[in-house]
Ligand SMILES: Nc1ncnc2c1ncn2[C@@H]1O[C@H](COP(=O)(O)OP(=O)(O)O)[C@@H](O)[C@H]1O
């Protein structure tokens with residue numbers, strides 16, 4: 001049976017994509033320095049912080065750079081009926097983890113779906129399972145980790161928030177990198193403190209915290225000249241004030257020089 005393609009939504013916000021690219025570069029540099037950085041786990045300090053949105057953004061960005069990338073939807077507490085991305089899928093992560101054994105490569109491939117992005121594959125969450133924590137501790141999970149490690153350049157594990165489930169914590173010791181997601185006005189200081197406390201024993205692989213839902217103006221204040229290379233809807237470059245004034249000056253000078261040359265030729 002041929003599998004339906006998962007339609008991932010790409011982000012059109014240049015600010016968001018710029019921020020995602022910065023994270024991709026950090027992760028890639030870690031990998032270049034031989035620091036593992038292949039299996040990356042994302043979890044929120046609180047629910048709805050944006051772990052799934054950021055996971056998809058990172059996945060698309062890795063895949064665009066031609067790396068074989070896999071996103072694993074590890075939220076098996078929310079059944080696929082509530083997830084748009086998982087609507088047309090048959091088997092997923094939970095179905096695989098519920099099996100007693102696997103033998104062939106096909107057993108793994110059965111749960112890997114293609115997406116609308118080249119080089120980007122997706123493992124859906126699967127059917128509802130009553131005991132996700134136990135499933136993540138299983139030998140089947142260990143085998144899956146080995147398989148993805150051998151077959152992909154980057155694997156992103158998208159987990160529910162550590163504030164609502166302990167599932168992500170089970171894999172803290174098995175991945176190369178842990179990223180916490182928080183969001184302005186969505187989490188309490190206490191939730192942030194608790195999440196950091198939970199990753200503390202794995203400090204060697206804690207990459208840091210992404211603060212999602214930041215106001216565009218706040219972002220531009222923090223990253224000076226962030227709009228230096230942004231283009232508008234018509235593909236026209238939108239230079240920052242200073243860069244624009246410099247550009248206008250050079251344009252004017254070039255024009256002046258051109259008209260003087262024309263005069264001398266006359
Ligand atoms: N930067 C953002 N700006 C605006 N809305 C966002 C942003 N990130 C996520 N969202 C929205 O917030 C909701 C929760 O995001 P999601 O990625 O599913 O979070 P989580 O996986 O942490 O529960 C979704 O409706 C998503 O579209």
Ligand SMILES: [Mg+2]
Nearest residue numbers: 051052075159
């Ligand atoms: Mg999610």
